[in-house]
Amino acid sequence: MADHSHDDSHGHPENPIKYYIGVFVLLMVMTVLTVYVAQFDLEKIWGPLNALVALSIAVIKATAVIMIFMHVRWSSRLTQVIVVASVFWLLIMLSFTLSDYFTRGGWPTGLGAY
């Protein structure tokens, strides 16, 4: 970060189309991969493994779209802060609510049975 004292993150590259095609190929490959992996019952190995693999692939895809298609890689520092903040607020909402659910003991009866 410190060596970015002058604002060289700003402005678009000369030819962004090669980046766009790269992201497109990545998204297609990742889509095929997530469908392929989902055929296997990884839950036999570890309960949340199917969901974990699927979400990891989705996060990689979303990051590529945000950084390249949505130009965040070349955006102003202010925009980048807003993007990071939105992920941060989302994680607060998810983690605080879920930690409440998981620790309060208020689940309906028969949890996990259906």
Added chain:
Amino acid sequence: MEQQKEAGMVGMWLFLLTEVMFFGGLFLAYTIYRTIYPQGFLYGSHLLNVQLGGTNTVVLIVSSLTMAMAVYYSQKGETKKLIGFLTATLLLGLAFLVIKYFEYASKIHDNLFPAVGFYNPVTPEMDPTSHHAIPANLQQPVRVFLWIYFMMTGLHALHMIVGAGILITLILMARKGKFTKNYNSPVEISGLYWHFVDIVWIFLFPLLYLTGFHFGKH
């Protein structure tokens, strides 16, 4: 001029932040109910059509590429190519909605729309050959999954319809020659919106369609 453009982009990102929280609440509900009813979600997800959902995923990825190209040519001031890529994006968005319509129609036809008066799935005992039969003890948990499915994909589809309206407006504006090398903010801001809607689907597809894809392959 540059400062005005920057202000517009930042404003759009703040709007998208509220959209992240909006869809985030739905993903939160998904997580909580999936924890309560893992079997219901596995079974319900298995009822969805992975071929159609996967096709729509590809359609949206291609539309995101064409939208990025539209933004690029708006920056270059090449109006003809801008209109071409905006039209391609619009057509892909409409293709997504048509496929979604057939998916919904098939669910309603199979009595799987979870509303009162619509939800009346068959059990394996009633019809052993049916591909959409649900065991009696799973009918209520699967109904919860189907509510979440229709709610999340429905709100996503609503965003797609709004996006299609925005694209039509952009095409009309571009045809009137409103966009130049120095003024293309509406195209860039709409591009952010379109990509955001794509990102929502990137998470919806595995969580809704693929969760039960391995079901029955134990």
